[in-house]
Amino acid sequence: MAQLDAALARIDADQDAALKRLFALVAIPSVSTDPAYAGACLTAAEWLKGELAGIGFEAEVRPTAGHPMVVAHAKAGRPGAPHVLFYGHYDVQPPDPLDLWQTPPFEPRLAEAPTGPQLVGRGTSDDKGQLMTFVEACRALRATGPLPCDITILFEGEEESGSRSLPAFLAANKAELHADVALICDTGMLDRTTPAVTTMLRGIVTEELVIKSADRDLHSGLFGGAAVNPIHVLARIIADLHDADGRVTLPGFYDGVAELPEEIAAQWRDIGFDGAQFLKDVGLSVPAGEKDRSVLEMLWSRPTCDVNGITGGYTGKGFKTVLPAQASAKISFRLVGAQDPQQIDASFRAFVKARLPADCRVEFVAHGGSEALQLPLESQALTRARAALNDEWGKEPVLIGSGGSIPIVGAFRRDLGMESLMIGFGLEDDRIHSPNEKYELSSFHKGARSWVRILTALGAA
Amino acid sequence: MAQLDAALARIDADQDAALKRLFALVAIPSVSTDPAYAGACLTAAEWLKGELAGIGFEAEVRPTAGHPMVVAHAKAGRPGAPHVLFYGHYDVQPPDPLDLWQTPPFEPRLAEAPTGPQLVGRGTSDDKGQLMTFVEACRALRATGPLPCDITILFEGEEESGSRSLPAFLAANKAELHADVALICDTGMLDRTTPAVTTMLRGIVTEELVIKSADRDLHSGLFGGAAVNPIHVLARIIADLHDADGRVTLPGFYDGVAELPEEIAAQWRDIGFDGAQFLKDVGLSVPAGEKDRSVLEMLWSRPTCDVNGITGGYTGKGFKTVLPAQASAKISFRLVGAQDPQQIDASFRAFVKARLPADCRVEFVAHGGSEALQLPLESQALTRARAALNDEWGKEPVLIGSGGSIPIVGAFRRDLGMESLMIGFGLEDDRIHSPNEKYELSSFHKGARSWVRILTALGAA
Structure with a gap:
């Protein structure tokens, strides 16, 4: 485990530089839904290609009918290693209403908060901060030895605007993009200290x-x-x-x-999710949806x-x-x-x-x-990833649902015959899609460490 | 009637110059509801003051808490002549949606149309074109002899945004603004060839x-x-x-x-108003309002x-x-x-x-x-004005209602104890408040001639 420890230490030592890299990416206003920002989307793609090339990936910006894809490959240190495909998106939501931002959305900053330091700016959480946790993990592993897995990276630029170019791109590049499992970092933790794997998507x-x-x-x-x-x-x-x-x-x-299976319903009751607090955090008090449903049902399974x-x-x-x-x-x-x-x-x-x-x-x-999606709960990849997350956070990760939609998971299953592991480090109060979006520094830092552990676990013989 | 004929001839001869003056006023984007145009509102007021001073009025721009008023006075050629107060507004509606204008809203132009030449631009009809009919009438009368009446002019700059400064201004200037009758040019004709006096306002x-x-x-x-x-x-x-x-x-x-008095209901039935054609002119076919009401009722009395x-x-x-x-x-x-x-x-x-x-x-x-308003139907001023309109248009004017609201009429009655004559030359298809607003050249020309006749009739011994 010498490389694992060395790579984790490297993440810790490299924090300031990693933050600078993330802020450089956040500063590019890659709003995909508005044609006025098409140039910025291309700039973000080129920036990512450069980063990946810099850590030894064969990286390319690939044109589509819309915003381009970034595709990169790197080989593991040993033949027969498993192959993972990592997916993230470099595009962001429009920043408006602008007047509600405390500082300009594309001028990221480090802010102190009662819960710890936060990275503030459009895309710090969704999804630039999240995808950079994986890039930083790859950087640390490369700096300390061979990669534990064959790694393909796919960064999309239209996730926030309907992923219109994605189906054709997947169809045209099936063989290149197929892997043993897809890793997706676009979801959240259960709370500040409890990691989660998302297995149910609306x-x-x-x-x-x-x-x-x-x-x-x-x-x-x-x-x-x-x-x-x-x-x-x-x-x-x-x-x-x-x-x-x-x-x-x-x-x-x-x-x-369908009604929720009793097994999952029981797990959700045990999570200790506080619906009242969830609403209170955004200034609300009464669940507004279907009568006789819990807040968690309203969000994850209704x-x-x-x-x-x-x-x-x-x-x-x-x-x-x-x-x-x-x-x-x-x-x-x-x-x-x-x-x-x-x-x-x-x-x-x-x-x-x-x-x-x-x-x-x-x-x-x-x-x-x-369509909505339910991912397999018994795979070896999931078992290993859960153990790796437990190692990093000191807590068993929870299998959760998500109210949001991540169409790529369905596309990977349908078009590439590949299941996904959705592991992310966002928090419910990250204000994604809203003014003053933030990502916790701990999410960014321990997220990168988590990926080091997960890749190492997946690559173990 | 030598002066009347001379003044009418003067209107005819001065048409080109009159049009240039109107276009100069329309070119000032005096949108009252948007603070960004406050400077333009002041410019419009100053422009009008200059015009009125140029034809012998004592004219002033008077500040208010909002956009300024223009007040001007001129005396008749004989003592004991009746005193009229003319009211118009120099502010206009916002021009948006801008992309539906065929030419820029504040670059007025003369356009040929099947029904005759039209003046196109924001405010050509509502109310700059209308108020300039009166200014041109005063100009022609002054150029050909003494004025037949004492004339006070009040131009407001907040009619399109709630007339917030008007009540205080009227209260503070009661004696100065009181006259025997108010003349208001902010309404329409029944159709292209039939003049109208509006006596009922929503x-x-x-x-x-x-x-x-x-x-x-x-x-x-x-x-x-x-x-x-x-x-x-x-x-x-x-x-x-x-x-x-x-x-x-x-x-x-x-x-x-209340239900419409049968007398007025009968008059409205006789007008020959074609509700289907009225709707068809704007791309509609079915009255959308209260069941069992005629289109004219929906517009004027409901x-x-x-x-x-x-x-x-x-x-x-x-x-x-x-x-x-x-x-x-x-x-x-x-x-x-x-x-x-x-x-x-x-x-x-x-x-x-x-x-x-x-x-x-x-x-x-x-x-x-x-509140809604019903004006008196039996005054000498109305009788004389109707005859004057008949002389100009060769047709008895119709007494109509209006669906729009002209709060000044209520304020004149309530605050100054003065009734109004609402006589205007707009047409239903003038697109006021809409893109490509226009005023017919005939409205502008014969409108000015009408005021020459009305002022002469009101001033007759």
Whole structure:
């Protein structure tokens, strides 16, 4: 275990330089959903290629129809070593609303907090900080001896905007990307001191709808009362999507949603998850979803519908008595079990069309989707990774679900015949997708140490 | 009638120069609701002061807590002449959505159309083109002899944003502004060839509400299902505002709403107003308001509720799975009869509060309001003005209602004890408050001629 100890010591000694590297990556505003940042996405990909090449990987930036992929390979020190594929994404969510950031989102900084030092900036947690834990682990292992596994790295640049180029890229590079197991660092710990492996993921369907009526914006005094108002039509549709018990009303929505197996339900009860505290941390007190479900069920094993954005008419300062010609909303459904994204999307579109009054029409823009996933619980890779995490954190890792969607896991299974281990070091209060996103310095540091241990464990004979 | 004929001839001969003057005023982007344009509002006021001084008025720009007023006085050629107060507003609506303008909103142009030449630009109709008809009439009368009336002019700069400074200004300048009758040019004709005097105005209540929930934006995957979504809450409130018959559901909303007197109902039936064509002109076909009401009733004599703007969550390009911390809407109610703006505002606020679920709070921003108005139908001023309009247009003017709100009329009655004559030359398809706003050249030209005739008629012994 001489190399393991040396590599862990190397991580510890190299902390300041590792932080500088992460901040250099965070400073690149690689917002994938907005075409204005396409140049920054390419810059981030090139930066990662350079880092990986610098530690001995054969690294390339590969073009796609959208933002490029970074693909890198390095061989283990011995023939017959297992082959792992590590996946992360270098793109980030838009930083708005900008005025709620205490410091600029792309000027990362180290901040002291009661729970310890934090790295603040867009992408520090999701997913730049997380993916760099793996890069730093590879760096430390390379610096102290041979790699314990053959390692392929795939960094995507469209995870936050629907992963549109991913299916074609996987299909075109099956042989190159196939490995014994995929490692994904885009999830969280159970809490600050308890590591976790995520084995259950919600799926997602995302849709944008635009309700259109008159051929121009109208004056609400001169036309109001006689002309249909598309904001009213949209509000009615949104209001109709949930019943009084918090259930989604789309016909067939709950097809394929099973009750939680008692074994897992029991494990979740034992976790000691405090739903009230979870809500209190963000200023809330009452679970808002389906009646008679625990907060953890609502988040991990129940489907949802949320409007993620709405706009129509005059939204600037002051008042404008306009009767707008259109109103639009972005809506997402989180899926569980065997819910079918296509069927739910079709049901949603029919639901909207059935509620259109005279003189209104609707346009839809699909923004991608994926089915829900349950990963195998008995693999050797999972067993070894759990032991390695226990070694680092001094605590048995918990097998958890995630309310978020990580479409790559389904794609790896479906397109490459490969299961994934989802191990991440984010915390629930990391404010990912929100202003003042942060990553704990301990997540970054002990995350890198965890990967050193996991790679060593996976590579053991 | 030598001066009348000379002044009319002068209007005809001076058309090109008059158009240049109007375009100079339209080119000033005096958007009152947005503080970014405060400088432009002052520029517009100064420009008008200069014009009025140039034709012999004692003109001043008077500061207020908001945008300034322009006040000007000129005496008639004989003692004992009647005194009229002319009111217009130099501020305009915001030009957005900018991308729907065929040419920039503040670069006015003359365009040929099947119905004749049009002046295109923000404010050409509402209200810069209209107020300049009166200024040009004064110019022509001054150029050809003495004024037939004592004339005071009041130009406001906050009409499109709630007229917040007006009450205090009227109160502080009662004696200076009081006249025998007020003339207001901010309304329309019945159609291209039929002049109108507006004698019935809807009132208005405007409110902005912001629904707030969590203390930050959340990730809809990690919190969706458990955390309340303020967009859903807002949509439910908006959906609840109307019942299935198109009636507003606020308790007490219809208190003070009387059925139309049969005399006026008959007049409106005789007008030959084509509700289907009115809607067809803007791409609609079916009246969307209260069941069993004619389009003209919906517009002129029935109260309404319209959402004028809504926003929440991510509204940029692409998709962002945010569960927002707040959502907001701007809502206006058009009032008729004896509806009480204060009572309706209170009812609305109670209605919203009664629908707030746990963990949600609401903030309101009132944007002003006014009661509905019925003007006297038997005054000598109205009789003379109708005859003058008949002389110009060769057609008896119609007495109409207006769906829009012109709070100044109520303020003149209440604060200055003065009734108003509302005579304007706008057309229903002028696209006021919308992209590509226009004013017909014939409205501008014959409007100025109309004021020459009206002032002459009012000033006759």
